[in-house]
Amino acid sequence: MPLMSFYILKRLAIGLATLLVASIVVFTVLEILPGDPARLMLGLGASEDAVAALRDQMGLNQPLIMRYLSWAGHLLMGDFGRSYTYAVPVKELIAERIAVSFPLASMALLLSTAIAIPVGLFAAARRGRTADLGIMSVTQLGLAIPNFWFALLLVYVFAVSLRLLPAGGFPGWSAGIGPALKALLLPAIALALPQAAILSRVTRSALIETLSEDYIRTARAKGLSRAAVLFHHALRNAMIPVLTILGLQFSFLLAGTIIIENVFYLPGLGRLIFQAITQRDLIVVESVIMVLVAAIILINLIVDLAYALVDPRLDGPR
Amino acid sequence: MIFRTLGTSARKYALFALTALLLSAMNAFAARSDLTLAMVLEPPHLDPTAGAAAAIDEIVYANIFEGLTRIGPDGAVKPALAASWEVSADEKTYVFHLQQGVRFHDGAAFDADDVKFSLDRARAPESTNAQKGLFTAIDEVEVMDPSTVRVSLKYPSGDFLYNMGWGDAVIVGRTSAAGNKEKPIGTGPFKFQNWAKGSQIVLAGNPDYWGEKPALDRATFRFIPDPAAATAALLAGDVQAFPSFPAPEAVPQFQADPRFEVVIGTTEGETILAENNARPPFDNPKVREAIAHAIDRKAVIDGAMFGFGTPIGSFFPPHHPAYVDLTGERKYDPELARKLLTEAGYPKGFRTTLKLPPPTYARRGGEIVAAQLRAVGIEADIIPVEWAQWLDQVFKGKDYDLTIVAHTEPNDLNIFARDDYYFNYRNPAFKALIAQIEATSDDAKRKALYQRAQGILSDDAPVAFLLQFPKLGIWDAKLQGLWKNYPIQANDLTAVKWTD
Numbered sequence A: 001m002p003l004m005s006f007y008i009l010k011r012l013a014i015g016l017a018t019l020l021v022a023s024i025v026v027f028t029v030l031e032i033l034p035g036d037p038a039r040l041m042l043g044l045g046a047s048e049d050a051v052a053a054l055r056d057q058m059g060l061n062q063p064l065i066m067r068y069l070s071w072a073g074h075l076l077m078g079d080f081g082r083s084y085t086y087a088v089p090v091k092e093l094i095a096e097r098i099a100v101s102f103p104l105a106s107m108a109l110l111l112s113t114a115i116a117i118p119v120g121l122f123a124a125a126r127r128g129r130t131a132d133l134g135i136m137s138v139t140q141l142g143l144a145i146p147n148f149w150f151a152l153l154l155v156y157v158f159a160v161s162l163r164l165l166p167a168g169g170f171p172g173w174s175a176g177i178g179p180a181l182k183a184l185l186l187p188a189i190a191l192a193l194p195q196a197a198i199l200s201r202v203t204r205s206a207l208i209e210t211l212s213e214d215y216i217r218t219a220r221a222k223g224l225s226r227a228a229v230l231f232h233h234a235l236r237n238a239m240i241p242v243l244t245i246l247g248l249q250f251s252f253l254l255a256g257t258i259i260i261e262n263v264f265y266l267p268g269l270g271r272l273i274f275q276a277i278t279q280r281d282l283i284v285v286e287s288v289i290m291v292l293v294a295a296i297i298l299i300n301l302i303v304d305l306a307y308a309l310v311d312p313r314l315d316g317p318r
Numbered sequence B: 001m002i003f004r005t006l007g008t009s010a011r012k013y014a015l016f017a018l019t020a021l022l023l024s025a026m027n028a029f030a031a032r033s034d035l036t037l038a039m040v041l042e043p044p045h046l047d048p049t050a051g052a053a054a055a056i057d058e059i060v061y062a063n064i065f066e067g068l069t070r071i072g073p074d075g076a077v078k079p080a081l082a083a084s085w086e087v088s089a090d091e092k093t094y095v096f097h098l099q100q101g102v103r104f105h106d107g108a109a110f111d112a113d114d115v116k117f118s119l120d121r122a123r124a125p126e127s128t129n130a131q132k133g134l135f136t137a138i139d140e141v142e143v144m145d146p147s148t149v150r151v152s153l154k155y156p157s158g159d160f161l162y163n164m165g166w167g168d169a170v171i172v173g174r175t176s177a178a179g180n181k182e183k184p185i186g187t188g189p190f191k192f193q194n195w196a197k198g199s200q201i202v203l204a205g206n207p208d209y210w211g212e213k214p215a216l217d218r219a220t221f222r223f224i225p226d227p228a229a230a231t232a233a234l235l236a237g238d239v240q241a242f243p244s245f246p247a248p249e250a251v252p253q254f255q256a257d258p259r260f261e262v263v264i265g266t267t268e269g270e271t272i273l274a275e276n277n278a279r280p281p282f283d284n285p286k287v288r289e290a291i292a293h294a295i296d297r298k299a300v301i302d303g304a305m306f307g308f309g310t311p312i313g314s315f316f317p318p319h320h321p322a323y324v325d326l327t328g329e330r331k332y333d334p335e336l337a338r339k340l341l342t343e344a345g346y347p348k349g350f351r352t353t354l355k356l357p358p359p360t361y362a363r364r365g366g367e368i369v370a371a372q373l374r375a376v377g378i379e380a381d382i383i384p385v386e387w388a389q390w391l392d393q394v395f396k397g398k399d400y401d402l403t404i405v406a407h408t409e410p411n412d413l414n415i416f417a418r419d420d421y422y423f424n425y426r427n428p429a430f431k432a433l434i435a436q437i438e439a440t441s442d443d444a445k446r447k448a449l450y451q452r453a454q455g456i457l458s459d460d461a462p463v464a465f466l467l468q469f470p471k472l473g474i475w476d477a478k479l480q481g482l483w484k485n486y487p488i489q490a491n492d493l494t495a496v497k498w499t500d
Helices: A004-033 A039-044 A048-058 A064-076 A091-123 A130-144 A148-160 A178-212 A213-221 A226-255 A258-263 A267-276 A280-308 B002-029 B055-059 B112-123 B229-236 B249-253 B285-294 B297-305 B336-344 B360-375 B387-396 B415-419 B428-439 B445-458
Strands: B036-040 B068-069 B077-079 B082-087 B092-097 B139-144 B148-153 B191-197 B200-205 B218-223 B260-275 B350-356 B379-382 B402-407 B464-476
Touching: A004 A064, A004 A280, A039 A048, A039 B387, A064 A280, A091 A178, A091 A226, A091 A280, A130 A178, A148 A178, A148 A258, A148 B229, A178 A226, A178 A258, A213 A226, A226 A267, A226 A280, A258 A267, A258 B229, A267 A280, B002 B068, B002 B148, B036 B055, B036 B229, B077 B082, B092 B112, B092 B285, B112 B139, B112 B148, B229 B249, B249 B260, B260 B285, B260 B350, B260 B360, B285 B336, B285 B360, B285 B464, B297 B464, B350 B360, B350 B387, B360 B379, B360 B402, B360 B464, B387 B402, B415 B428, B415 B445, B428 B445
Parallel strands: B036 B218, B350 B379, B350 B402
Antiparallel strands: B068 B077, B082 B092, B092 B148, B139 B148, B191 B200, B200 B218, B260 B402, B260 B464
16 A cells, blocks of 8 residues: 555656646746737727726736746635636636536546447457447547537537527526536537547457457456456456546546537636637636646546556556 | 319418417517527626727616717717706806716615716726727816716817717716626616626616616526527527627528528728838828729628628718718729839839738638739738737737728727827828817718818728628517617617517
């Protein structure tokens, strides 16, 4: 067990260092970005003194390093600051968006795993036969179809024609679990399908690789059934690449879903960042990116821990 | 005979079905008093006196906040919180008689002190009002009694009553003004209810409204930036109105659908190809004239706007009573353009740049304009920029050759009289004319002056005038009372109702 905690400690330290570097990079890049947030807020007709007054109010006239230290210091104490444009605490904004993005990403991941693992298993078991070839060409299609196009197709079928589900928008969790989940269903399907295509291919190839290992032949030789070998020996050993892909996919689903969020006009994290960048709401962009960096580090940590569970040999200093 | 019988029974059946349909529709909608509208952009906050975003006014104007005066659907000035007013003979003193019994949404009584507070706040040195220019004529605001205010001007201003009708000049409460960005408190017929950021804003009817109560008691504004999503949301019935629909390419689909009403109106958005008059070769009037003649406005409208929009020959909206159509003065004539370029000393044309901000009209329009310029020998390299960059480089830094942008503020002819504006256009005669317009209040005289000003701009061609931006309104055919045109940035819901 002490070895296990060493492994975690090492991962944690790397995570913290990544956060620090990310904070410096994010802050610098955004500050270099041309564009004056105050001018952007007041528009074409504003007089110079009104813009100057607003710059002063927003604290944009202080030196860069002071602003970084003040921002990073507040961040450490859990204070994300106040949005320039919305004039509300950034923490509230992020919390509202995570309440959409996190359930959406989880739904999409569950859906894609539920589809991909059985499909991958089936294809690997039928390797080289018609069923395998059929499945692989369907997944090829799943990879090739752009997800926003697929999303629009879903909207036209289920919202415009059948009127079973809303075309978009999010009523909020206060409207009840039912309506909220209903609003997330189409976007989750649109997100899940391409992911499922990738995941099932990875599952299949990882399984095929393990199935050719010596210990599989040994297991079969000692009389175990094909199914038992597949589930107990091969699947567990094929899990490492599958877990890696799952971790990457969840990170992507948390923040990389802006296109789907746009098609369904969902108030998720992706749209918050996009909107904040175009409006030069720097403090929101900086804070959201830091939250995402932290989330991704956390996801990677969980994946690393899961590796150790699947493969106890990893548990130790290497 | 058999055909005839069939015809009658079919007709009878149709009539029956129609009646049944009508009855069920009446049952469903007779008491309908809620509306979900969609807008492309979400406002950054909801205080119209502290930001330029049109989206703020498109939610709060006339619904939540009211000014001394208001602008009606036809662009005319009407009384609002000021029930009436008197103007002194020298046109420098306005006495406003305020509405009685008005309360703010938080219960605070509205009186003359709120008017003084609002106007003084907007013109104070530390004010962040985006339209401070509206208040520059004001010398002093005095409270005569709780329902009377006297405003003294530094000089006569023909636009004063109009200016007081802008969203930036609304009256805010002394005690609630500071919180208006998050929770706007006004005197209007709708109260702010809640704001799910990134998603929607809900307004509820104000039962204590001082004026005529609107038919709606609940209005939801949804934000849908994606054109394909906007189309789907209307088709699915998730939203019942899109007063400024973002996808001209999808309009014919709605025009063919009897469930929807499509209303094409105009806005205050003069869309222009701006030229940097301080930079060679655009400092040469012949070059600017050549560009004006090189552009085929119809092709720009067809290509960039799918045929929606009105060609303009000067910087004035076609719906204004003082508008003159000057598009014939600078006709599309590539031959003449090449001749003018030769006279200007550029027989082989020249190379320049065209900076384009993100909106579709600019990006699509820019490619067409560049092609038209190429046809007369001007090679314009397209440089796409973001809004923030555009504001920084083009608008503030005046670092550009050519750019395309829509100027959406009403009554903004005077930008050509500003010395440090990004056009770098200077004409003392035009400046004097604008000053004269501002000091004139007689309608007939103003009209004549406005027309002269339009003529000067057409002659000088400081920029190339392309089109007046259209307002593409699409809503449920059973909905009435939304504005056709956009004389001011607003989605006034006070007259909106459902019919059967």
